Amino acid sequence: MWRNIARFSKAAGRTGGSRRCLTTAIPGPCIVHKRGSDILHDPWFNKDTGFPLTERDRLGLRGLLPPRIISFEQQYDRFIESFRSLERNTLGQPDNVVSLAKWRILNRLHDRNETLYYRVLIDNIKDFAPIIYTPTVGLVCQNYSGLYRRPRGMYFSAKDKGEMMSMIYNWPAHQVDMIVITDGSRILGLGDLGVQGIGIPIGKLDMYVAAAGINPQRVLPIMLDVGTNNQKLLQNPLYLGLRQSRMEGDEYLEIIDEFMEAAFTRWPKAVVQFEDFQAKWAFETLDRYRKKFCMFNDDVQGTAGVALAGLLGTVRAQGRPLSDFVNQKIVVVGAGSAGLGVTKTAVQAVARMAGISFAEATKNFYLIDKDGLVTTERSKLDPVVVPFAKNPAEIREGASIVEVVKTVRPHVLLGLSGVGGIFNEEVLKAMRESDSCKPAIFAMSNPTLNAECTAADAFKHAGESIVFGSGSPFENVQLENGNVGHVNQANNMYLFPGIGLGTLLSGARIVTDGMLLAAAECLASYMTDEEVQKGILYPSINNIRHITAEVGAAVLRAAVSDDIVEGHGDVGPRDLSHMSKEETVDYITRNMWFPIYSPLVHEK
Numbered sequence: 001m002w003r004n005i006a007r008f009s010k011a012a013g014r015t016g017g018s019r020r021c022l023t024t025a026i027p028g029p030c031i032v033h034k035r036g037s038d039i040l041h042d043p044w045f046n047k048d049t050g051f052p053l054t055e056r057d058r059l060g061l062r063g064l065l066p067p068r069i070i071s072f073e074q075q076y077d078r079f080i081e082s083f084r085s086l087e088r089n090t091l092g093q094p095d096n097v098v099s100l101a102k103w104r105i106l107n108r109l110h111d112r113n114e115t116l117y118y119r120v121l122i123d124n125i126k127d128f129a130p131i132i133y134t135p136t137v138g139l140v141c142q143n144y145s146g147l148y149r150r151p152r153g154m155y156f157s158a159k160d161k162g163e164m165m166s167m168i169y170n171w172p173a174h175q176v177d178m179i180v181i182t183d184g185s186r187i188l189g190l191g192d193l194g195v196q197g198i199g200i201p202i203g204k205l206d207m208y209v210a211a212a213g214i215n216p217q218r219v220l221p222i223m224l225d226v227g228t229n230n231q232k233l234l235q236n237p238l239y240l241g242l243r244q245s246r247m248e249g250d251e252y253l254e255i256i257d258e259f260m261e262a263a264f265t266r267w268p269k270a271v272v273q274f275e276d277f278q279a280k281w282a283f284e285t286l287d288r289y290r291k292k293f294c295m296f297n298d299d300v301q302g303t304a305g306v307a308l309a310g311l312l313g314t315v316r317a318q319g320r321p322l323s324d325f326v327n328q329k330i331v332v333v334g335a336g337s338a339g340l341g342v343t344k345t346a347v348q349a350v351a352r353m354a355g356i357s358f359a360e361a362t363k364n365f366y367l368i369d370k371d372g373l374v375t376t377e378r379s380k381l382d383p384v385v386v387p388f389a390k391n392p393a394e395i396r397e398g399a400s401i402v403e404v405v406k407t408v409r410p411h412v413l414l415g416l417s418g419v420g421g422i423f424n425e426e427v428l429k430a431m432r433e434s435d436s437c438k439p440a441i442f443a444m445s446n447p448t449l450n451a452e453c454t455a456a457d458a459f460k461h462a463g464e465s466i467v468f469g470s471g472s473p474f475e476n477v478q479l480e481n482g483n484v485g486h487v488n489q490a491n492n493m494y495l496f497p498g499i500g501l502g503t504l505l506s507g508a509r510i511v512t513d514g515m516l517l518a519a520a521e522c523l524a525s526y527m528t529d530e531e532v533q534k535g536i537l538y539p540s541i542n543n544i545r546h547i548t549a550e551v552g553a554a555v556l557r558a559a560v561s562d563d564i565v566e567g568h569g570d571v572g573p574r575d576l577s578h579m580s581k582e583e584t585v586d587y588i589t590r591n592m593w594f595p596i597y598s599p600l601v602h603e604k
């Protein structure tokens with residue numbers, strides 16, 4: 001249960017992983033300026049029953065706590081025991097009830113004691129990621145107005161126009177490193193959840209702390225409430241957001257422009273991750289800001305890198321050289337922010353590998369949206385889709401998934417449609433006729449009920465030799481041939497923490513294509529041939545800090561190659577550019593915050 005304390009404490013000491021220190025480079029104890037119950041009610045500083053006697057004396061805590069001092073290790077074990085007891089007591093209850101109960105117990109700890117919260121999260125990431133992140137976070141967002149107890153993050157609404165520059169100074173932390181922002185318009189595959197979408201930036205930033213060691217005092221979840229078109233929410237008397245339909249056009253852009261100016265005025269070195277915006281705004285804002293601010297869109301760019309790593313892994317799993325990627329026939333179902341991001345990046349990779357033009361490289365890609373196969377025959381074709389539209393002479397306009405699969409016999413079927421079960425028995429059985437001996441099925445939509453198929457159905461209907469990936473976690477599948485059907489979690493969580501951390505520590509003011517490609521290539525080469533041949537394309541989430549360090553280093557080194565590093569803290573651009581690969585990984589690792597209780601008063 002209580003793992004690696006000595007090792008991690010040492011690492012945290014080295015990096016100054018203190019609760020209070022605002023910069024990870026400054027070692028030694030820091031002073032808290034609050035006193036008494038203000039400290040107990042501040043989750044950044046609170047140690048609950050763990051305050052030592054000196055701190056109780058000098059911070060005015062005597063008498064405010066039971067006399068016995070409980071160690072961090074005991075607090076940790078006590079929490080894990082309550083969690084396990086909750087699991088036992090909810091056995092047999094409906095999944096949603098159990099998931100929300102688990103989220104509540106973690107959320108209460110988050111609200112009370114962040115050090116302990118992040119410690120249990122980091123040490124138990126495989127068990128807890130599905131609660132604070134996909135899939136449970138989706139359920140939390142759907143019910144957020146009812147679950148809401150305490151504020152977390154900041155809310156900027158359409159009513160705040162003209163006020164944002166002063167509002168941003170209401171945030172209590174002096175320094176912010178990572179911001180995740182959503183407008184709630186496309187939360188996972190659950191649609192427009194308005195202000196309730198705030199759960200997503202909170203969950204993503206929890207992953208930043210757990211996976212990338214971003215100091216939790218320096219993260220900021222943002223909800224940009226520009227209204228909602230979700231009628232059910234608008235009619236709900238408890239709905240916490242603006243009761244108006246979504247702003248559109250220039251009015252919308254003015255709001256988001258104002259926020260970006262305000263955020264970067266106060267924190268010029270922050271990195272902003274855009275998350276779960278509906279496709280049109282995802283693309284428009286990426287285009288509008290990527291050369292001006294240090295930002296990226298996780299759904300478009302993070303997902304593309306994770307999918308590319310999965311696609312390259314699939315080629316290796318077939319026992320073929322990577323160069324064979326150019327011959328893979330790939331059907332992508334879903335032509336939104338994620339599907340288009342993936343298709344574009346994969347086509348670019350083919351073009352680069354084969355030394356051909358982007359247009360030529362689209363030959364083996366088939367894009368399907370809610371109206372079926374996209375061809376040039378379609379009227380009012382969205383300009384972003386045009387490059388991937390097929391000639392209707394090859395397959396008819398609007399052909400269904402099963403028709404396309406039967407005609408193309410693809411090596412890969414990849415879903416980013418948000419439509420649960422759309423890879424039905426017929427579609428999966430059609431994949432048995434794939435031209436590949438080891439076809440891949442990626443059901444990447446979230447949360448679980450929105451996955452295009454389950455892992456069990458994929459192995460059952462498409463055959464036991466497939467490679468399988470899903471956006472939300474599924475259990476591995478016991479196959480009839482005695483083997484285990486491995487489930488890969490093809491989720492952007494493998495990349496966004498490293499993209500954010502690598503960018504932050506490079507001091508780059510933009511995120512370039514080179515940095516994103518380096519992240520994807522790093523993930524793609526992370527697994528050994530032996531693992532990949534077993535169908536294991538991505539590492540275990542238990543190694544997420546190590547993966548993030550490697551990805552972060554790759555991103556930082558790409559920023560050096562692009563000549564855009566400005567350095568971070570005491571480490572200047574020249575230092576960064578002289579670091580070897582190993583030194584860069586070490587530098588990234590040393591800058592990861594790690595949760596331990598550190599002194600809140602100077603020792604005499």
Ligand SMILES: NC(=O)c1ccc[n+]([C@@H]2O[C@H](COP(=O)([O-])OP(=O)(O)OC[C@H]3O[C@@H](n4cnc5c(N)ncnc54)[C@H](O)[C@@H]3O)[C@@H](O)[C@H]2O)c1
Binds near residue numbers: 339
């Ligand atoms: N695994 C990951 O890391 C990851 C990353 C990003 C997004 N996603 C998931 O991908 C899904 C889509 O996200 P998005 O941002 O692209 O959404 P989006 O709304 O921008 O796009 C959805 C696309 O699916 C198409 N579609 C809808 N119904 C369809 C149907 N019946 N048949 C075929 N296509 C259909 C739509 O036409 C649209 O092109 C969501 O569920 C999201 O959770 C997963």
Ligand SMILES: O=C(O)C[C@H](O)C(=O)O
Binds near residue numbers: 134298299445491
């Ligand atoms: O949030 C996730 O789990 C992945 C992705 O960003 C999504 O929108 O589904």
Ligand SMILES: [Mg+2]
Binds near residue numbers: 275
């Ligand atoms: Mg997302």
